[in-house]
Every structure is written in C-alpha cells, then in structure tokens.
Amino acid sequence: xxxxxxxxxxxxxxxxxxxxxxxxxxxxxxxxxxxxxxxxxxxxxxxxxxxxxxxxxxxxxxxxxxxxxxxxxxxxxxxxxxxxxxxxxxxxxxxxxxxxxxxxxxxxxxxxxxxxxxxxxxxxxxxxxxxxxxxxxxxxxxxxxxxxxxxxxxxxxxxxxxxxxxxxxxxxxxxxxxxxxxxxxxxxxxxxxxxxxxxxxxxxxxxxxxxxxxxxxxxxxxxxxxxxxxxxxxxxxxxxx
Numbered sequence: 001x002x003x004x005x006x007x008x009x010x011x012x013x014x015x016x017x018x019x020x021x022x023x024x025x026x027x028x029x030x031x032x033x034x035x036x037x038x039x040x041x042x043x044x045x046x047x048x049x050x051x052x053x054x055x056x057x058x059x060x061x062x063x064x065x066x067x068x069x070x071x072x073x074x075x076x077x078x079x080x081x082x083x084x085x086x087x088x089x090x091x092x093x094x095x096x097x098x099x100x101x102x103x104x105x106x107x108x109x110x111x112x113x114x115x116x117x118x119x120x121x122x123x124x125x126x127x128x129x130x131x132x133x134x135x136x137x138x139x140x141x142x143x144x145x146x147x148x149x150x151x152x153x154x155x156x157x158x159x160x161x162x163x164x165x166x167x168x169x170x171x172x173x174x175x176x177x178x179x180x181x182x183x184x185x186x187x188x189x190x191x192x193x194x195x196x197x198x199x200x201x202x203x204x205x206x207x208x209x210x211x212x213x214x215x216x217x218x219x220x221x222x223x224x225x226x227x228x229x230x231x232x233x234x235x236x237x238x239x240x241x
Contacts, residue, residue, distance in 0.1 A: 009151070009152065010050055010051070010069075010071055010073060010074065010077075011073075013050055013051060013053075014050075014051045014053075014077060017051060017053040019210065020210065021210050021211075021213035021214040021216075021217060022180070023053065024214055024217055025179060025180065025217040025220055025221065026054070026107070026108075026136065026179070026234075027053070027054055027057055028217065028221050029136075029179045029221065029224055029236055030054055030058065030105075030107065030134065030136070030236070031057065031058060032221070032224075032225060033134060033175075033236065033238055034058050034103075034134060037103060037132045037134075037238070038058070038059075038060075038103060039102075040061055040064075041061075041064065042060075042064060042102040042103050043064050043066075043100060043101045043102050043103070043128075044060050044064060044065050044066070044101065044102070044103045044104075044105065045066045045067075045068065045096070045101040045103070045104045045105070045126065046065070046066070046067045046068065046104075046105040046107070047068050047093060047104060047105065047106050047109055047123065048068070048069055048070075048106070048107070048108075048109035048112075049067030049068060049069050049074055049078060049088075049105075050069060050074060050077070051074065051077035051078070051081060052067055052074075052077055052078040052080075052081040052082045052086075053077075053081060054105070054107055055067065055081075055082060055105065056081035056082045060082070062082050062083040062084075062085035062086040063085045063086075065082060065086045065087065066086070066087040066088075066089065066096075066101075067082070067086060067087070067088050067089075068088075068089050068090070068091070068093060068096065069088075069090060070090055071090065072090055074088065074090075075088040075090075093119075093122050093123065093126065094122050096126055097126065098125050098126060099125070099126070099127070099128055099129070100126060100128065101126050101127055101128065101131055102127075102128055102131050102132065103131065103132050103133075103134065104123055104126060104127060104131070104132070104133045104134070105134050106123065106133060106134070106135040106136075107134075107135070107136045108136050108137060108138070108234075109137075110135060110137050110157075111137050111138055111148075111153045111154060111155055111156060111157070112152050112153065112154060113154070114154060116165060117165050117168055117169055120165060120166060120168075120169035120171070121169045121170065123169070124169050124170045124171060124241055127240075127241040128241070129241060130240055130241060131240065131241045132174070132238060132239070132240050132241075133166075133171060133238070133239045133240070133241075134236070134237075134238055135162075135166075135235075135236070135237050135238075135239070136234055136235065136236045136237075137156070137157050137162065137234065137235050138153060138156040138157070138233065138234055138235075139156055139157060139158065139159075139178060139231075139232060139233055139234055139235045140156055140158065140233070141155060141156045141157070141158065143156055143187060143188070143191060143233070144156050145191040147190075147191065157235060159176055159178075159230050159235060159237075162235060162237060163176070163237075166237070166239050170241065171239035171240065171241065172239060172240050172241075173237070173238075173239055174238040174239060174240055175227060175237070175238050176227070176230075176235065176236070176237040176238070177224050177225070177226075177227040177229070177230075177232075177235075177236050177237075178224065178229055178230050178231060178232030178233075178234065178235055178236070179220055179221070179223075179224040179232050179233075179234050179236060180220065180232045180233030180234045181220050181223045181224065181229050181231065181232035181233075182216045182219055182220045182223075183213060183216070183220070183233060184231060184232055184233050187233045220232075224236070
C-alpha cells in the first residue's frame with residue numbers, strides 16, 4: 001500500500017507538537033474519546049505513530065502498546081516519549097497479529113493512503129471482536145489546497161464518505177464529531193488567499209497568533225464533545241469491529 005508521507009514531515013512534526021495549537025487541541029480531543037473505551041489492559045496499536053506524542057499523553061501501558069510506522073526513525077521518538085517497554089514495528093500492517101488489538105489509533109493517516117478501503121479492511125482484521133478504531137482525518141474535499149498537497153494528503157473526507165468506507169470495511173459506528181470548528185473560517189480564508197497569490201502560508205504556530213488560537217481550543221473542545229457540530233476542519237470518529 002502506497003503511503004504518501006515523507007520523512008522530513010516526521011521531523012517537522014516533532015518540532016511543532018510541543019507548541020502548536022493544532023496538536024494541543026488534537027490531543028485533548030483524542031484523550032476525551034479514548035478514556036471512554038480504554039482500560040489499563042487494553043492492547044493498543046497506533047498506526048502511523050510518528051513521534052508517539054499523542055499516545056504518550058493517553059496513559060497507555062507501554063508494555064501493551066505497539067507503535068507502527070514506515071520510518072525506522074519513529075522508534076527513537078517513540079521510546080523517548082513512551083518508554084523502552086513499548087513495541088515498535090515498521091512492518092506493513094498486513095503482517096501484524098490478527099484479532100489482537102482492543103484499540104487501534106489511526107490519527108491523520110488515512111488521507112495519505114491511496115487504497116483507503118482495503119487499508120481499513122486490513123485494520124479491521126487486526127482488532128479483537130468488538131475492538132475499537134479511533135480515527136481522525138482532515139474534513140471537506142472542497143478545502144483541499146496546495147497546503148494539502150505539501151502535507152502529502154491525497155484527499156479530505158466528509159462524514160458521509162468516511163462512514164460509507166468504514167462500513168464497507170466491516171465497521172459499525174459508535175460516534176463521530178468534528179474539531180477545528182472555531183478556526184474553520186481561518187482555514188477557508190487561508191486557502192483562498194494561497195490559491196490566488198501562490199505564496200507561502202503565514203506560520204500559525206508562532207507568536208501571539210498561536211497563543212490566541214490555543215485559548216480558543218477550550219471552546220472548540222466543548223463543541224467537539226457535544227457531537228452536534230459536523231463542520232469543523234477535521235473529523236474524529238469511533239467505530240467498532
């Protein structure tokens with residue numbers, strides 16, 4: 001399965017995660033939904049684990065945690081953030097243990113995958129009966145822009161499209177919501193601006209802009225928890241096998 005992601009993006013991710021308003025909100029969103037299904041004995045698989053930043057802040061037992069990534073360099077970050085007792089593998093997911101994991105994290109990965117339905121079917125086979133998938137991905141194909149191309153995104157998703165593909169892969173919906181709700185107008189404006197002028201985006205992860213957006217995260221999180229708002233810039237969905 002071809003994955004449209006570059007090693008340089010992993011290193012950039014590691015720099016951004018400690019300060020970015022986006023990673024701050026994403027972590028809070030995942031923690032909220034994760035705690036509803038997690039037990040200390042849960043075998044957790046993080047596909048496309050990157051630096052392990054999210055998993056390291058979820059309270060997982062390192063001995064029950066497996067991080068998978070195509071880049072060997074991820075292992076350094078993973079062990080630094082989670083601990084040496086965790087398992088790291090760069091095997092394709094089709095070679096991992098079937099019917100083994102109670103929880104699988106697929107966080108901003110599916111948009112990089114060409115054959116996404118087959119990828120989801122393989123993920124389904126790794127879960128135990130009634131095992132749970134937590135997935136995040138960019139929303140709204142009409143928002144697709146040069147920024148997505150540079151990030152290696154093949155597509156963005158609507159709730160309906162993602163729901164259909166997950167059901168075709170054998171999953172049953174538990175719940176879904178959106179985040180990056182408050183900043184959606186800024187995303188729209190930035191993409192119009194970029195498409196017209198073809199210049200680099202303003203670095204939103206610096207100075208007072210980032211600090212201001214972090215303050216707005218508390219409102220965004222409340223809206224996300226309500227599960228009533230489906231128009232944010234990113235989707236978060238929970239499905240079971």
